Amino acid sequence: MSQESISSLSLKELHTGIHTGQFSVMEATDAYLDRIERLDGELNSFITVLRAQAQQQAQVIDQKIRQGELQGPLAGIPYALKDLFCTEGILTTCGSKMLANFVSPYDAHVTSQLKAAGGVLLGKNNMDEFAMGSSNENSAYGVVRNPWNTDCVPGGSSGGGAAAIAARLAPMVLGTDTGGSIRQPGSFCGVTGIKPTYGRISRYGMIAFASSLDQCGPMAVSAEDCAITLNVIAGFDERDSTSAQATVPDYTTTLNDSIHGLRIGLPKEFFAAGLDSQVATVIERAVKEFEQLGAVVKEVSLPNAHLAVPVYYVVAPAEASSNLSRFDGVRFGHRCEDPQDLTDLYKRSRWEGFGEEVKRRIMVGTYALSAGYYDAYYLKAQQVRRLIKQDFVDAFKEVDVIMGPSAPTTAFKIGEKADDPVAMYLADIYTIPTSLAGLPGMTFPIGFAADGLPVGMQLIGNYFQEARMLNIAHQYQLNSDWHLKLPARFA
Amino acid sequence: MEWETVIGLEIHAQLATNSKIFSGSSTAYGAEPNTQASLVDLGMPGVLPVLNKKAVEMAIRFGLAINATITPRSVFARKNYFYPDLPKGYQISQFELPVVAQGYLDIELDDGSSKRIGVTRAHLEEDAGKSLHEDFHGKTGIDLNRAGTPLLEIVSEPDLRSAKEAVAYMKKMHALVRYLGVCDGNMQEGSFRCDANVSVRKPGQPFGTRAEIKNLNSFRFIERAIHYEVERQIELLESGGKVIQETRLYDPDQGETRSMRSKEDANDYRYFPDPDLLPVEITATEIEAIRATLPELPTAKKQRFMQTYHLGSYEADALTSSSELGDYFERVAQGTQDAKLAANWLMGGLAALLNKHELEISAAPVAAETLTQLLNRIKDQTLSSTAAKDVLEALWQGEGSVDAIIEAKGLKQISDTSAIEAMLDEIIANNPSQVAEYRSGKDKLFAFFVGQAMRASKGKANPSTVNDILKQKLEG
Secondary structure, rough: OHHHHOOOOOOHHHHHHHOOOOOOHHHHHHHHHHHHHHHHHHHOOOEOOHHHHHHHHHHHHHHHHHHOHHHHHHHHOOOEEOOOOOOOOHHHHOOOOOOOOOEEEOOOOHHHHHHHHHOEEEEEEOOHHOOOOOHHHHHHOOOOOOOOEOOOOOOOHHHHHHHHHOOOOOOOEEEEEEEOOOOHHHHHHEEEEEEEOOOOOOOOEOOOOOOOOOEEEEEEHHHHHHHHHHHHHEOOOOOOOOOOOOOOOOOOOOOOOOOOOEEEEEEHHHHHHOOOOHHHHHHHHHHHHHHHHOEEHHHEEOHHHHHHHHHHHHHHHHHHHHHHHHHOOOOOOOOOOOOOHHHHHHHHHHHHHHHHHHHHHHHHHHHHHHOOOOHHHHHHHHHHHHHHHHHHHHHOOOOOOOEEEEOOOOOOOOOOOOOOOOHHHHHHOOHHHHHHOOOOEEEEEHHHHHHEEEEEEEEEEEOOOHHHHHHHHHHHHHOHHHHHHHOHHHH | OOOOEEEEEEEEOOOOOEEEEOOOOOOOOOOOOOOOOOOOOOOOOOOOOOHHHHHHHHHHHHHHEEEEEOOOOOOOEEEEEOOOOOOOOOEEEEOOOOEEEEEEEEOOOOOOOEEEEEEEEEEEEEOOOOOEEOOOOOOOEEEEEOOOOOOEEEEEEOOOOOOOHHHHHHHHHHHHHHOOOOOOOOOOOOEEEEEEEEEEEOOOOOOOOOEEEEEEHHHHHHHHHHHHHHHHHHHHHHHHOOOOOOEEEEEEEOOEEEEEEHHOOOOOOEEEEOOOOOOEEEOOHHHHHHHHOOOOHHHHHHHHHHHHOOOOHHHHHHHHHOHHHHHHHHHHHHHHHHHHHHHHHHHHHHHHHHHHHOOOOOHOOHHHHHHHHHHHHOOEEEEEEEHHHHHHHHHHOOOHHHHHHHHOOOOOOOHHHHHHHHHHHHHHHHOHHHHHHHHHHOOHHHHHEEEHHHHOOOOOOOHHHHHHHHOOOOOE
């Protein structure tokens, strides 16, 4: 089979191809490695490409498959990881100069899960530094370009992974989502991605941005591919106290369940001022398509959703300011030249190692936790966070799932919002409420706006309802081909 | 008007868990630097803490022993500050909701009365690593073996009114945590240490400004440091000065406290609940299960010793200073049916040997059963008390069993009446002038005859038999 044909396959098809001997793991791996080599120069979606290691891994897995030792659904499947998942013996930069030299001594939980499942790690995806950003412009390793229009951003912070899927440089990647970092770039790049319920996947080995919000999730072409991946990475891990004990269902068995009678809630606050009219048009059309598939649509209200962005920009920076304290130049990461004394070591190492946005958030967070301001900022934000969560609890009394835009606009131009942090923050206005509530959210492509850029539908489920969400997106994808569209230049 | 001293202590007790509070690394003391530091202890990017349940159980155990409220839902918080031996840039501690709230401990005062000292709270936290300033030529070495060791910080109310009270409180706590098995109490290794908050005021006035003396790791240092600090503050105030709120260090070589940093330089720790850890939920059932495993505590044991064994307050206090000593005493008291004798030997001969060799009772080479045999040899008149001391020394040196040593050293006491009579007859016959003097009223000479008898028997004659027979013969 040709390399181009291989890169158009779903995970299931790849698995079948490998396990029926149509092509080897090595051939599949090479197909993607070659695409990366050929196409990523322009996109910059990878920080590290692991050609030699991936080929070596492919060889081993080919053998294991031949010997019948490996047969799971991800056996032989190439994939990539956002560069904040620790990978033993492999550079893990978190998109930062601070970790430019950091070779992780251990594997993250999800890294070892994918390794054990027989996946082949192609490389590490570019990202906004420490997962802080909505455009992937905050990377110490250069901006990532959107395959649909290389003048545009791919979204962020999992922008590298989203762009890689859109250009078929990997069939599946893992990203992370703190306030929308899977869903917003997924929407901008026209790919499918799911941020599961907080706690569904262990955070062990995921370099922390905001611990109470961070959650890992797969991004791929289809909901089915996400479901296959989620089966491997979800579940309790004793190394993460916040990981959930709840049983993990087989996410693939319910994909074909009927969505007839499904009650979809549309939060009126998500369709108010701020939503780009082109995006609104596409969303409204897709909602009608869901009605045609038998769903019942109802307006719901999330009255406190408008407070989500300010709440998030207190809570997330506060946690980040503490989480990033360990990058002090003492044990790992960037250390300044010739420190004069301890204070100098700290100040210069951190000043030189962190980028602008990271420093901005450390300062905001430090301020919000300071004596005399804690009650007014952090504590108040946590109280409002509970109100936001309660809005969802109330809404889910009336509907099964909530739908709306993943982002207020399509991908914007590189540089367009780079100097306006608040405008940038508003790119996550529809994804942040879900994150604050700890609810699962996903995005899947539902078409293109007049500017030719993809639009994603956000689907929000109740706690641990990932199976139902994947089922709903899958049913839509069975009846549409938006998710299979490929930017012409990367075909 | 006299000045009144006001002291509050913050005791740091290292919990006797095998592994660290948030990682599986060993807590054993004295390993090569950084050999007991896991990824979690190193604060590697991406690692997460997992609470050691044993540490929580020990904290609850302690809380129950001081009649404290156990917080049903306590929360770990991050205390943020930068220091090279603090790998994460924050210490995981408890702030607003500590696991142990409001309890108390009664201490004994010199006049025999007891005083109740309030314990505001006791919270769990992780220890930091150590900075090593020697041998690194202008740089600092970091040893993270200690990082993550579980600590229980026990905060008292400002109820202590003198250095003496502070030491009494500290000693009582020291005994308590060891009784409970929650801390090994090793002060030299830093397993049990305290910070003292000291201020002075005129009685009836509000509290004065306090200074905090850091890291006191011996009872003697606590007493001296507080004395010095109280004098310093009084002098300062009486000469028109002001005490400033600051952290001070005690220098045992100079016997003085020195300013370390003032309040203005103090960190803003930016406490907030640690999002990596769930709140610690403790049910009433769990609390009761732990309560059921509590040993007899020092105060109760002391009361029982005074009643059962008719010991005085001082002896009972000394013998209950550790549960091992109390157990040892009870075995000897029961084996000899003579609590007084057992108490005397434990606090006398045995205590002297323990002190000399700097050993705890649990490490004494003479077991309670052996001491019992020895004391029974005094009671059955085989040994004189003096000879018994020699036997104890020999037992300590491992020279054999009680009877074998008596035999080998020929220490068996002569109680045979006829042998003693014969010996005394000879002495009387050989000293006619002294006999005459005695009989004419010089009573003091009685001791001379006893001395002669002991010399003649090489100390082995039973002194009371000698006394009785000698009296008869001389009066006769």
